[in-house]
Amino acid sequence: MLDTVPRLTSPWPSWPDTPGSGLASVPPDQPFTRAQVRAAASRSTGPGGEWAVLTDHREWHHGALPLPTEPAAWYQLAAGGGWRAVVADTSHPMAHDIVTARTQHLPGLTAAWCSLPFAVPVLCAPTTGPGVAALQTAVKAASAEGLPLKRAVVALTSPGEGRLPAAVRAAATMLQSQVSAVVTVPFDPHIRTYGMAQANRLGRRTTDAGDALVAAVLASAHRSWGDPLPPAVSPAGLSTPSVPARPAQPAPEGVLTP
Template sequence: MGAGVVLDTAPRLTSPWPFWTDTPGSGLASVPPDRPFSRSQVLAAASRCRGPGGEWAVLTDHQEWNRGPLPLPSDPAAWHQLAAGGGWQTVVADTSHPVAHDIVTARTQHQPGLTAAWCSLPFAVPVLCAPTTGPGVAALQTAIKAAFAEGLPLQRMVVALTSPGEGRPPASVKAAATMLQSQVSAVVTVPFDPHIRSHGLTQASRLSRRTTEAGAALVAAVLASAHRTWGDPLPPAATPAGLTTTTSVSARTVPPVPEGVPTP
């Protein structure tokens, strides 16, 4: 679908992405947090992964385990700026915050929430993931209720139900999936894959055919949601101001990033 990048927003020591990359880049630590950076710096920072659909880039933290934690911004606009600085056309943000907790906390404390901020980015299609277990879909249904109460865009959300093992999903999962069909844009089931259970996305080219087909269905569902919302073909994405006349971009010159919020 175009040049793509995965944004790894999780803390380094809890993220599997550094171990999944085939060709490590210089990592997020090489992108200056408080100075203008060039497109070449961002591209050099990106690692590479290869899978059935080709190669994609990953922006993650490759520092050694004993290094101090890299201060990553929580504001999604900073990550959006970083992806735009690299010139990618498709961005997958792998977020690690608990969605329902974030929504309810923001609502009760009258503060902006991370989930709402991610949903408000240009052409953003939220993807909620849950295992095909009774507790998994119960937590998912709570998140859906919280999102509905907060007025988040359920109509363009996609739900990915991941199977933790072989066999048919429980009846409660089937019933929940059927009910969700009318609340969100699409529900996609990702089958159990022994390779993912053992190796994650290491050697992603070895994923099973069923997993690859489910991945294609998930991408198609996300694109269909985007097209229903913004049209087909999609209009051009907004370009951060710093990229219109120069190859550098600064946190101080790009409107979507609040003052004082550094880029990764």
Template structure:
């Protein structure tokens, strides 16, 4: 049986963000130190803005830095609305122009209410399927809207099933890119002990 570790602050959503390292390599090293085979990092990065800003300023962007980590599978998330998929399509175009690894990216479309997806969203999802590794639709779950993941055991059945589908899509993208089985977990570089003067 696989075990999971969750690094979280358990704070309410309205309390704001923690001050966390911005360098993706810091999170990669954390995973290596912990000996974890898989690390899921949740970031609020606005992909298209970051890519365009990096290009216009001539610096390396955060999105490119995340994508360049060994064995990284980008998961692009947006709301399943007209505005959400328009922003996602812009991000996909910008990522494609920069040569980022869309072939192993997974898209998660989050539904914000009950009912069928709008035709515009369904059409966008169909068009995106040929550009990315997978497109997964995350159903509306009123419990998450109200409480986040503080009580994960109360998630709806469809939400849990979609979570499994999303994880499977990410793993499948990784297997296509790097083989099955995947390489072993990283081992961090050894840290040498500081030299001490002998008196």
């Protein structure tokens, strides 16, 4: 799990069971080894086993940690750690980013994330009228920009018990033909109270929805790139920090530049 959100606005630092050395130990402007990346990752136990979480564990009163904005830097950090699958938790407003990039002729973060090897976008929205309205606007913006909506997965999260509102059910039906899959994540009082802390105590319906979400992402990836997936491009192991990184297979403990 890559936590791309600044420390004071991110819930991730309080959730892992065993904090690692944190993102501060792998500065984005310096070379690093795979062992450093692994040591930086915190450990969190969930229903599917242990997660490795790269987040900021410094005290709240420290200055803001300078995190890279370029998705390629996060991809290289993930590849440097050698994980087989990575989830990036991003926080930028998708529709605003797409429209701003288009009108100002700038590279957009959303487009850059979508262009990474084997990237499957997961769009999240609450199951409320305003939530799905914002989601539909984001989908329209992505479609106008030619982003890969057909391999995107939508996760609709329920903020409370009960049936989905009619507007939400209608929006989910309309989205089915525009994206790869739509998955509804039910309300879980444990998440409302504790977030993803004690993730191994999530409700059965929540873990089932998580399984369905993972299956939808894998199915989208397999439809796009084949089954099994071919090896992803990884950063090259470097003999000296001054050599620029090139796409290649990494050495097991080679020095990497983000």
